[in-house]
Structure formats: structure tokens, C-alpha cells
Amino acid sequence: MPDNSTDQRSEHKQHGGARTGAGRKKGSGRFGEPTKVMRIPASKVAQVKQWLAQDQAANCAPEVNAQKWTGLLKTQGVSLFQSVAPANEAPVSLPLFSHKVVAGFPSPADDYIENRLDLNEHLIRNQEATFLLVVEGDSMQKAGIKDGDILVVDRSIEPSDGKIVIAALDGELTVKRLSIKSTGTWLVPENDDYPPIPVREEADMVIWGVVTATISRF
Amino acid sequence: MPDNSTDQRSEHKQHGGARTGAGRKKGSGRFGEPTKVMRIPASKVAQVKQWLAQDQAANCAPEVNAQKWTGLLKTQGVSLFQSVAPANEAPVSLPLFSHKVVAGFPSPADDYIENRLDLNEHLIRNQEATFLLVVEGDSMQKAGIKDGDILVVDRSIEPSDGKIVIAALDGELTVKRLSIKSTGTWLVPENDDYPPIPVREEADMVIWGVVTATISRF
DNA sequence: ATTATGAAAAATGTAACAAAAATCAAGTTG
């Protein structure tokens, strides 16, 4: 301020002034939460940045198309790099027939048709937040998840008790059932050969997303 | 350095000294490259750390083997879909990851995406000959096919021994494993409550197609 | 009442710093 000689006169220029309650609100940043600085190898800076940007996009992902999809909807956690494929319409529409059809080939024109189904639409509620994983191992055998299955994982579903989740443990992804009890949090395999895994801290494990479907090929 | 008064005498304590070429080598850090500091939202610090830690560890061997499934099978009432004429493809391509992905980041920086997969393309090879069946009843749960599962049935595949087939029996569609032995042909339910069904003549039943995949939702 | 203005508070990117780790060669020891 160049000229501040006469305080009495300077008033005519003042608009603001000391006041309480002013200032930027907490959580008004990009991430809605406090941040920390950390050191990242140069070659991965871009990747991390992209990941952070994607994660925001996934978190505010719109409701795409869900007719008969039951499930909680909430955002949380991770996201991945993924090119958004413009979902054009009318791809694979599959007519649904009654199970009472007998020998003979049902025609789509028949009134046997109960419904039409597109596998992508049926299995993917939030494309931005969905990815696929190939299962290795049989720790979830009793849940019907077998080695080689393809899991449909939705990151936008809030992990909750009883959900089958993808968790990063010891640097590997595992699929387990999440058990949140008063006694603590557990990752429970659905195979008697494997013991439940206690989860002590957040750092122990990162939950990637919730398994919404599994696909087995014969 | 407490005593440095007399340089001539101080030599007796000196081991090192000014020299060139000393010092830590470049690239000797954890990442083998220079680093940068960046600001990360607090909730994601753990994920980034885990990813960075994992990334230096062993590289993963991407072994995607989607077909070593040796499962049982089951049958019950089913609902029927049919595939419809192949529409213009606007594939909803999803990222397909291998097992070794960590904390929100794929492990190897570049080939993290094993593949991109469109579920329709992946599951429906011959669209005009493909049906979808919704399984009714949970008698096949033990075999990995549960109530509400969607079966992908391909009519263009030749039924052979061991295949899981859709057969029309008594005006209803059922899922059975086809057993063609020297002793005869059987439709074998994978459920103790149901006996194997002998197939005497072709007219006894009509095989609609071969099950190529099953989809379970959670 | 509406708008303009600037102060207050938080967010953000980068610089700076201290401590730790790594590395080497001169000096010491055997």
C-alpha cells in the first residue's frame, strides 16, 4: 500500500476489514481432505498424478445405467487408469425367454421373450469404476470363485461387512470376504484350508473394490 | 571436531581427507532415479507407499490362464435368453488385470493391463447361436452354479462327453453334464438329490447347447 | 438488496533443511 499516511482519510478506500468466520473452508481442496507431501520417483510422478485425477473422476462418477442391479453405492478408495470407451448404444441385446420353452428353437419374435439383456449393462453398473481381475488360487472356492475365473470389481461400492472384496495384502491382490465385527476386521477366505486374516491397521491392507460378479468359463 | 588447533599434529587422527570421486553414487537410492516431492491426499498415502514398495520388489509373471477349470455341474429349472443379431460393436472395453496388482497401482509400470476385455465379446463367441439362461434353484450351488446365475450357452458347440449341456426334458430346460460312455449316454446332475438320467434315444431329449460360461452375481 | 472489495483461512507447489545412507580413498594396522 503506497499511501497510508493519514489513517483518517484512508478509511474511504477500505472495503473489507478484520472479521471472523472468513477464510477458505476446510476440505475445499481438490481432494476434500488434508494432504501430505511425499517423495516420488521422477518417472512415476505422472502416473501418480493421473491416478489421483482418475480417482476423483471415479468418485463423482454418474449413475450410468442400472435397472436390476442391487447394491450399495458409495465411493471409496482406488481407481485405475482406464480409457473411457464411449458407450454407443444397441450393442448386444439378448432376449430373455421363459424357462418353459420346449424342444424347438425360440424365435426372438415369439412372446417367449421376457426380457432383453446386455451382458455389459447387466454386469457393469459403473463402468468408470469397474475393472476385471483373473483369479489365481482357490481361497474362495466355497463362494463359487475358482482359479481362472474373471471377477468383476466395482470400486465405487463401499466395502462393508459380508462383501467379497479385493484387498492388497503383502503386495498381492487377494479376494476375500470382508468381515467387520465388533471384535475387529477380518479377511475371511471361503476355503477351510486357509485361515482368516486379521486386519490391524489401514496400512496393513488396502481394499480395492467390491466383487460384484464372477465369470467362470468351461 | 574437538581438536583442530595444530594442523601438523592433527594428522595423526585423520584417516580420511579431501578426495575426489568420493560420495554416494547417483542412482543408489531405493528407486535408482531422482525423486520429486508431491502432495498426496492423506488417505492415499498408504496406497502410494505400498505401490512404491511393491514396485521395487519382484516383477510379476503375468500368467493369465483362464481355462483350467475342472468343475462339476448341476441342473435345475432355467430361464432362457437368446442372443440376437450382432449389432454394431461399440465395445465396452474394460481393463483386465492380472493378479499382481498393488494398492491401486498395477505393478509393472507399463504392462499393467493384461488385456482389455469386452464382456460380450469374451463370453459370446457365436452370437447368433448363443443363449443366456438364468438358473432357477440352488441345487447346483455346490458346483459353482447358483440360483440366479446366468449361463452362457452356445448351440454351435458339439455336445461331447463331459460337457455341460442344456437339455430339454419333459418340457423344461435343465442343466446336466453329458456323459457318453460305452455303457450309454447319461445326463448327470451334480447333485445327490437327483439321479443320473439315461438317454436311450435321440428323441428322448433335445440338447440345446453347451454351457460355455456361468456368471454369478453377489 | 446487490455488488465490489479485500481480509482471513486453507490448499498447494516448491524450496530448504537436517538426518541418514552410501561410497570412496587416504590412512592405519597386521
Add this chain to the structure above:
DNA sequence: CAACTTGATTTTTGTTACATTTTTCATAAT
């Protein structure tokens, strides 16, 4: 002379500090 010590030197690394920017709001001005 070879092996070991040891401190100097340099990079790494986690954190703090700081200068900007952004957001928000109370108040003056209209």
C-alpha cells in the same frame, strides 16, 4: 603389501517451511 578403519563427501529421503494461489465471507460502497 593386503586388509581394515575411518572420516570426508555426495546422494538420498523424510519432513518442515514458505511463498503463492484459491476459496470464502464480512463489510463497505452502490
